[in-house]
Amino acid sequence: MQTKYRILLPLISLAVLLAATFWMQPRTMSYFGVNLLFNLAVPIALATIAQMMIIMVNDIDLGMGAFVSLVACVVATFLQDTPVLGTIMLIGLILSYAAMGALIHRLELPAIVVTLGMSFVWGGLALFILPSPGGASPGWLRALMTSKPPLMPMAVVAAILFSIVTHLLIMRSGIGTVLRGVGGNTRAVQRAGWSVIWLKALAYGLAGLFAVLAGMALVGLTTSADANIALRYTLLSIAGVILGGGEFIGGKVSPTGAVIGALTLTLASSFLNFMRLNPDWQIGAQGAILILVLTARLLFAKREART
Amino acid sequence: MKTAVMLLTTATLALSAGAAMADTSGKRIALSNNYAGNSWRQAMLKTFEETADQAVSDGVVAAADAYTTSENQTTEQAAQIQNMILQGYDAILLNAASPTALNGAVKEACDAGVLVVSFDSIVTEPCAYRIAVDFVEMGRQEVEYLSERLPEGGKLLEIRGLAGVSTDDAISQGIHNGVEEFPQFEVVGSVHGDWAQDVAQKAVSGILPSLPEVVGVVTQGGDGYGAAQAFAAAGRETPLIILGNRQDEMAWWAEQRDANGYETLSLSIAPGVASLAFWVAQQILDGEEVPKDLTVPFLKITQDTLDEQLASTPVGSVANVAYTLEDAKAVIAGAK
Numbered sequence: 174m175q176t177k178y179r180i181l182l183p184l185i186s187l188a189v190l191l192a193a194t195f196w197m198q199p200r201t202m203s204y205f206g207v208n209l210l211f212n213l214a215v216p217i218a219l220a221t222i223a224q225m226m227i228i229m230v231n232d233i234d235l236g237m238g239a240f241v242s243l244v245a246c247v248v249a250t251f252l253q254d255t256p257v258l259g260t261i262m263l264i265g266l267i268l269s270y271a272a273m274g275a276l277i278h279r280l281e282l283p284a285i286v287v288t289l290g291m292s293f294v295w296g297g298l299a300l301f302i303l304p305s306p307g308g309a310s311p312g313w314l315r316a317l318m319t320s321k322p323p324l325m326p327m328a329v330v331a332a333i334l335f336s337i338v339t340h341l342l343i344m345r346s347g348i349g350t351v352l353r354g355v356g357g358n359t360r361a362v363q364r365a366g367w368s369v370i371w372l373k374a375l376a377y378g379l380a381g382l383f384a385v386l387a388g389m390a391l392v393g394l395t396t397s398a399d400a401n402i403a404l405r406y407t408l409l410s411i412a413g414v415i416l417g418g419g420e421f422i423g424g425k426v427s428p429t430g431a432v433i434g435a436l437t438l439t440l441a442s443s444f445l446n447f448m449r450l451n452p453d454w455q456i457g458a459q460g461a462i463l464i465l466v467l468t469a470r471l472l473f474a475k476r477e478a479r480t
Numbered sequence: 481m482k483t484a485v486m487l488l489t490t491a492t493l494a495l496s497a498g499a500a501m502a503d504t505s506g507k508r509i510a511l512s513n514n515y516a517g518n519s520w521r522q523a524m525l526k527t528f529e530e531t532a533d534q535a536v537s538d539g540v541v542a543a544a545d546a547y548t549t550s551e552n553q554t555t556e557q558a559a560q561i562q563n564m565i566l567q568g569y570d571a572i573l574l575n576a577a578s579p580t581a582l583n584g585a586v587k588e589a590c591d592a593g594v595l596v597v598s599f600d601s602i603v604t605e606p607c608a609y610r611i612a613v614d615f616v617e618m619g620r621q622e623v624e625y626l627s628e629r630l631p632e633g634g635k636l637l638e639i640r641g642l643a644g645v646s647t648d649d650a651i652s653q654g655i656h657n658g659v660e661e662f663p664q665f666e667v668v669g670s671v672h673g674d675w676a677q678d679v680a681q682k683a684v685s686g687i688l689p690s691l692p693e694v695v696g697v698v699t700q701g702g703d704g705y706g707a708a709q710a711f712a713a714a715g716r717e718t719p720l721i722i723l724g725n726r727q728d729e730m731a732w733w734a735e736q737r738d739a740n741g742y743e744t745l746s747l748s749i750a751p752g753v754a755s756l757a758f759w760v761a762q763q764i765l766d767g768e769e770v771p772k773d774l775t776v777p778f779l780k781i782t783q784d785t786l787d788e789q790l791a792s793t794p795v796g797s798v799a800n801v802a803y804t805l806e807d808a809k810a811v812i813a814g815a816k
Contacts, residue, residue, distance in 0.1 A: 198566055198567060200568055201566050205592075209562040209563075209566055209588065210562070213558055213559045213562070216555075300644065304649075305644060305649040306578040306581055306644065306645075306646060308580070391555070394584045395554065395555075395558060395580075395582065395584045395585075396581075396583040396587075397578075397581050397583060399578050399580075399581055400643075401553070401644055402581055439559070443559060443563050446559075447567065
């Protein structure tokens with residue numbers, strides 16, 4: 174599938190789902206409604222971008238949810254009480270993500286195992302920092318996440334902003350192209366004189382950065398944290414990347430698609446909620462939506478390959 | 481003529497009855513529940529459904545729907561609450577996945593003019609109402625009971641609930657307060673049983689070989705039967721296990737009592753607290769002045785009431801009480 178059309182299918186899926194939601198629950202068709210529908214998608218979108226950074230270099234991160242939870246715990250405690258120490262800790266977390274990337278490359282370890290292992294470390298640290306739910310959101314973060322910009326709700330503004338920034342970074346900039354090259358053909362990038370270990374560390378570091386932003390956004394919305402707050406983000410972020418037109422291998426990713434994928438997933442669960450579907454069926458239905466979109470993508474890709 | 485008069489009287493009666501409830505007859509209430517994976521929550525949903533269906537058919541409220549999130553996650557429940565605001569409910573009853581992490585969504589609801597009544601697992605957001613259970617006191621009473629039964633004291637095994645959940649913290653806090661109050665007891669081991677018999681059994685089996693002789697097991701409910709099984713499997717003498725009103729626990733207790741005179745105490749929250757929350761919300765919607773913090777008593781089963789409770793509890797369920805409008809009024813009056 175050509176990159177140009179890669180974004181088309183996610184966009185159509187989102188539009189169809191949004192139209193169905195508006196039709197089913199007309200109350201959502203307002204500034205207030207759209208904000209309530211999508212504000213919890215903002216941290217998911219950031220986590221999805223983080224996951225995309227890792228999928229971009231042919232790896233997969235099974236510790237994303239635990240890491241975002243840990244960040245949320247740090248934000249709700251240290252960043253709130255001692256901003257300087259909190260900031261240092263968050264930077265430390267980003268650096269440890271970069272180090273994890275370098276380690277995975279240096280020792281040729283499977284990322285899926287290392288990140289899964291690290292998820293228990295993140296989870297343990299989170300429980301250590303916040304043994305029971307609590308903490309508080311820093312005031313400025315709360316103000317930012319509940320801000321009411323003119324014309325468009327905060328969630329929409331944020332989604333557009335993330336798409337533009339990451340699109341410029343990954344699709345347009347020189348270093349972004351090289352990073353995607355690591356996923357496409359590592360050896361070629363290496364022969365061209367790039368240090369792959371640094372590139373991997375950079376990709377993981379970027380993932381860490383966006384995961385930290387996800388944790389901050391989440392606390393801004395919920396006003397507090399607990400050690401399990403974002404565990405769902407691991408699978409949601411992977412699904413979001415794939416739903417948004419990304420592929421598991423080959424450095425084929427789409428930042429805009431990832432953001433749209435995250436919005437679609439969030440909307441899908443609200444839609445199922447409005448349908449009053451039995452919760453036992455909801456996870457299954459969510460999966461069905463995912464399979465439906467992926468099937469559509471496969472059909473498009475096949476038709477294109479034939480022509 | 482006679483029939484006509486009677487009809488008229490009935491109509492007037494129906495009208496006056498309708499008028500008394502007219503204030504909330506157009507209101508819609510939603511239940512936001514974060515978890516349905518154990519007997520307690522299943523009983524809670526069932527009681528709520530019965531109360532709600534009755535209330536809807538009586539015309540007390542227009543609708544009362546129960547929603548459960550498909551995964552026990554705060555982020556998902558926050559989204560669920562926001563969806564309820566969009567669905568135009570007048571009140572949200574909330575059994576929360578976290579006391580604080582839903583505050584953002586609860587605030588959104590309050591700002592949109594939606595009444596929020598949290599119960600069982602409550603939220604701290606000041607604009608919401610809370611029907612709380614004194615879980616700390618429940619933990620303390622467990623140790624107090626042990627001190628009556630075993631005045632010479634001894635070593636205790638503690639089975640906790642789901643890590644990171646406030647209820648677990650509160651009960652455990654109470655147990656440790658109790659141990660401080662009755663220093664003849666000492667907690668020598670602590671495992672997480674996640675309020676589920678199978679998890680508790682596995683956890684207790686894992687820690688048993690490393691434990692000295694324990695005289696009592698303090699629990700949080702839903703874990704007593706599993707603990708008993710673990711002790712039996714290890715070939716150790718069954719200590720005094722505090723139970724949590726589950727049917728399997730009570731059945732085991734009755735069996736032990738008949739076999740060797742086993743005596744213990746069982747206490748937990750009646751899942752019917754959801755129906756209490758329903759009536760409290762109805763009262764607030766009706767314009768009743770209600771304090772923000774209410775307390776619900778816990779349901780205690782003793783040796784004397786065991787047979788009666790066991791008979792009225794379905795297999796796989798938990799001892800229950802369905803609260804009525806009068807109960808809600810009494811709780812409200814008690815808090816004023």
